[in-house]
Amino acid sequence: MGARAGLSASRCQEPRYQNGFDCQGLWVEVEVEKTLGFNSKREIESFGLERFSLACRDRVLHFAEVQTEQSRRLGQWMDWPRSYFTMSDANIEYNWHFLKHCHGRGWLYRGHRPMPWCARCGTSISQHEMLDAYAELTHESVTVALPLLDRADHCLLVWTTTPWTLPANVAVAVNPELDYAECAQAGIVYYLATSLVGRYPALGQPRRTVKGAELVGLRYVGPFDDLPVQRGVQHRVVAWQEVSAEEGTGLVHIAPGCGLEDFELSRRHGLPVIAPVTDDGRYFDGFGVLSETRALDAAATIAGLLKERHVLFARAPYRHRYPTCWRCAEELIFRVADEWFIDATEIRSLARAANEGVTWRPGHMQLRMDDWLANMGDWCISRKRYWGLPLPFYPCGCGRLTVIGSRRELRELAIDPGAADAVPELHRPWLDDVLIRCPECAQPVRRVSEVGDCWLDAGIVPFSTLGYLEDRQQWERWFPADFIVEAVGQLRGWFYALLFMSTALEGQSPYRTVLAHERVLASDGREMHKSWGNAIWLDDALEKMGPDVIRHMFASQAITEPMRFGFEGARDVKRRFLTFWNVYGLFVTYANLDRPALLGPDSVPTHSAPLDQWLLSRLQATIAEVREAFDTYQVRRAVAAVDAFIHDDLSNWYVRRRRREFWKAILDDEKQAAFQVLYHVLVRVCQLLAPVMPFVTEHVYQNLVPAVFPSAPISLHLTSFPEPDAALVRPDLEASVEAARRVLSVGLAARNAARLKVRQPLGRALLVAPPDTARDARLFERDVLEELNVERLETVASLDDQIVVTAELDIRDTSTLPPNTVPALRAALAARAGKAVRDSLLATGHVTLPVGDIEIALGWGDLKITVEGRDGFAAAADRDVTVALDTTMTPELRRKALARHLVHQIQMMRKEARLNVEDRIRISVDADREATEAIEEQSVYICAETLAVELRHGSPPPGWMARETDIEEAHISVAVARA
CATH class of the missing domain: 1.10.730.10 (Isoleucyl-tRNA Synthetase; Domain 1)
Incomplete structure (x- = not known):
């Protein structure tokens, strides 16, 4: 985004350089709790909500300064003094306006259902927060034998990876269309899915098979019927099409108080709902020895109780992906709670339609967003916490729900307007003490204690920062945004919240183009963790890498790859x-x-x-x-x-x-x-x-x-x-240089294949190429000759006498070929001359080979064509361009080679002596007669290349830098000095 902002400025566009800080929610609270040494909501309440809220505010302001400084060092293009803060009263009022709008449309409701719940944080977690917070965990799985009341010595085998939910069991679900086996062991008959019998070898072979429909309605003895909370529960088998035989036993333990699917099933079948745990994850009274026990710590105890009741059939560790809290990383549970929701039914179709007009990069992200929108549930917007958007909901005992849309409305409805005016900021606990008078019955009404999902803060930004309520014309100038960018995980976070709230308010997308990049990992391919030793802190990266390097690394990264x-x-x-x-x-x-x-x-x-x-x-x-x-x-x-x-x-x-x-x-x-x-x-x-x-x-x-x-x-x-x-565009020159560089590249490949160093001069290079390529290369022929270190370039019609061509099969994907044809293809290719194969490819782009009764056409990508030089030549080719180098060494070429090697040695000595590029030098050379003659013959070249004003022969004067070297079988002493 920083690159985009800088680019927009240099192109005389007018982007908004407004930075923002997310300031509220669980992510702030958990960090403040760590600082204060707290680990529960009770400790926060003992500490005092006012002090806690102020501590949250201080942390936000402190790290806003830290992030601002880091961002400046990183070169972020922003108007930093105009940064917005989601904890501001203005931002909160905008969210109140949104929630009042939802209430007016009939979308707002209070629901009673099982929710993903963090026991440590004491609050529910929304669907989109949970999906990206799974971890690989090992749990104790148990298989329980539940005796049937209607069939003596018959048991249902039920498997679960969450034993803590078994005390809340009220039913067992089967798929009526699934096959279930009756297996006997020690006089007891057990029911489980036929396809899963093999997972329990002790059961032996099934004695007969029944459909799940035959089991529906059977009553059984619950695993914890002796608990007070289980009194009066009639446990029975119910039908559920969602039951599968992929794992477990094919019979599903149903605890409506511990899972949303179970809860929905209970509504269809009229099952009782037992809610087992408190908001801090401990069993309620009425659960016997389990009462006050943390549910997540109860697996071993429950397994022991099941064994005492003679219903524990098997137990084993089970590793699987399990949801955790996105802020504190503790395992989640599901518990029944009263929460506030926005009904997504009507918004879903609006959001999907708006998403169709968005340009996503990469493009498949649009389909992912559509899939998310099509299957999203209602948005749970309430959190039973403290530092966050205070939900402006005032439910009266008369049944009237009043939703406040602004601070002005709060004052108008407040029993004591002065108390409303005295609230220093729109946060808990200050707002908790402001009561309003119910517009329906005039009774005093207190605000609900919940705060809002922090994603409401993120989603309201296109409205709160652009003056949506104050200046509609100004807002329309900037809305929707041309471009936003974030990681792919924000598809269900920021991108979703923005789209949901914008379509709810305006029926359109808040952005035109979205770039969703993959995650940033450590260099070892894992997530960065301090405990793993692979984390790099930004300040350390800025110090050791520099901001430009960091920015270049991110800018040059493929967005589809981590x-x-x-x-x-x-x-x-x-x-x-x-x-x-x-x-x-x-x-x-x-x-x-x-x-x-x-x-x-x-x-x-x-x-x-x-x-x-x-x-x-x-x-x-x-x-x-x-x-x-x-x-x-x-x-x-x-x-x-x-x-x-x-x-x-x-x-x-x-x-x-x-x-x-x-x-x-x-x-x-x-x-x-x-x-x-x-x-x-x-x-x-x-x-x-x-x-x-x-x-x-x-x-x-x-x-x-x-x-x-x-x-x-x-x-x-x-x-x-x-x-x-356009006046500077020269396609003719570009074609010429491209041709010259292509010829050079092939020539260098020929040198490399023959292991001929470029410093070794050669007499001629022979070229076969299309006429336009040969013509274009001629304009820069001198450059080709010098770079290739050959004396002349000759274009010829054929190199048949100088090269040998071989062809090999090189098909990486054989799935497109008829079965078992590769050996026959190799044989057919071996029977064909390499030159003939290459000529066919050059003429038609393919070569046809007979394989049995059919012919198979192969292209350049299916073959490896190798061009080698015959005796006295080094050769290489790039399809229709072939270069053969004449490797014959004449005495003149040997003398030139010696001169080039000597120049190389002198240049290294200049560098070693730390001479400036403009410094002139004197050279002294001592060699045998033949080498001396060669050096004298090439003296003009040597002096020009090394900026030498003098080249003498014999021993150097004292103080000169001297080196010994062997060049072309000649031993040479060379010395240099600044002129």
């Missing part, structure tokens, strides 16, 4: 960016030496060499691609385009081929033009990279532009984002 964040990845980014830094350093070094008359960063020379014009053309193509990538929110593609331009075009070709131009001593028109072109390109690259790497590009810009042109914009981030200049 990011592995670590120091090695940072080192890789630094290595890649070092290429640009070296080009920048080269320009600064030579510009300081030559003092060229630069025309300004936006200017380009009217006349320049073809290579200069080519670079400018490639720059325009890069600018166009980067703009398109940013416009379509493909930041990775934009970064890759700039990286490729820097590495492939700017450094590895342009600077490599123009280095001698900058090196030469005179500042002529061609060198002046080269300076201007490179200056222009460096500034443009800084502008392209600025949204991703704002600090280092600003540093380079300051040195290149304001330091030279004081009237230029004082910051890179105040310049306009580049636009491609």
